[in-house]
Amino acid sequence: MLGFINGFLRRRQRERLRVAEFSSYWLEILKTNVPLFNRLHSADQEELRWRVQVFLAEKQFEGCGGLTITDEMTVTIAGHACLLLLHRETDFYPELYSILVYPSSFLVPVKRDFDDAPGIVHEGVDVLCGEAWPTGAIVLSWDEVCQAFSDDRDGTNVTLHEFAHLLDMEGGEADGTPILQDHEHYREWAKVFETEFTHLRRARRRGRLTVLDEYGAEHPAEFFAVATEAFFENSSVMKQQHPALYGELKGYYQQDPIMWLSRSDPVK
Ligand SMILES: [Zn+2]
Numbered sequence: 001m002l003g004f005i006n007g008f009l010r011r012r013q014r015e016r017l018r019v020a021e022f023s024s025y026w027l028e029i030l031k032t033n034v035p036l037f038n039r040l041h042s043a044d045q046e047e048l049r050w051r052v053q054v055f056l057a058e059k060q061f062e063g064c065g066g067l068t069i070t071d072e073m074t075v076t077i078a079g080h081a082c083l084l085l086l087h088r089e090t091d092f093y094p095e096l097y098s099i100l101v102y103p104s105s106f107l108v109p110v111k112r113d114f115d116d117a118p119g120i121v122h123e124g125v126d127v128l129c130g131e132a133w134p135t136g137a138i139v140l141s142w143d144e145v146c147q148a149f150s151d152d153r154d155g156t157n158v159t160l161h162e163f164a165h166l167l168d169m170e171g172g173e174a175d176g177t178p179i180l181q182d183h184e185h186y187r188e189w190a191k192v193f194e195t196e197f198t199h200l201r202r203a204r205r206r207g208r209l210t211v212l213d214e215y216g217a218e219h220p221a222e223f224f225a226v227a228t229e230a231f232f233e234n235s236s237v238m239k240q241q242h243p244a245l246y247g248e249l250k251g252y253y254q255q256d257p258i259m260w261l262s263r264s265d266p267v268k
Helices: 002-018 024-033 035-039 042-058 071-083 142-150 158-169 185-205 214-218 220-233 235-241 243-253 257-262
Strands: 060-063 098-102 106-114 117-128 130-133 137-141
Touching (some): 002 042, 024 035, 024 042, 024 071, 035 071, 035 257, 042 071, 071 142, 137 142, 142 158, 158 220, 185 214, 185 220, 185 243, 220 235, 220 243, 235 243, 235 257
Parallel strands (some): 060 098, 098 137
Antiparallel strands (some): 106 117, 130 137
């Protein structure tokens, strides 16, 4: 019963935010720090502004490593996160509660088994610029977030990458398959993604560069996150080199970023 009431109140709050005023300062941040926002149709910009309002009302941000959280940080991160939700029936990353932001890359302790020494665990640290936890948190380096939006056509964007991981985890473990619209879609998705993942692994072994970052060859979950980055930030090359993969992502995200490129005059 309590869950039903909470769900009702949340839906009502979200609907109220549809007509709430969007601060002009926040709008400037979206235009400057989320360059893809400028290429959206005005109706999509409106939807994105609403989704950002909901996101900011429901999620917590926390500064780490001495960082003080500002509106620029929250609106920039929310803008990228919500770009992945446009046009879709979603519950705004329901498992996500906190976004932790470090000033720059951060260290994470790791333990690894090595194939050549079974049973021996090596302890060390990884230097990361972003991380998504299945327990409901995203960790980002603000430096890397800024680096990503400074070039919105280089095919890499840590914020899109980490939020794609969260979408993937909504379907269970991170395995490169998020929740798809209908059941029949899973077979085609698996076929396309397995083929493309195998091709990327082969390309990496042979030292051949593709539009997909070679980090995607690490694991199917990384492949989905890397493909999402290229889909939004390097759509024309992505569609040319990987039409089937582009088609699957277009169906999932309900968006066709290649259409945005034809607009020489950004929509303000
Ligand atoms: Zn990743």
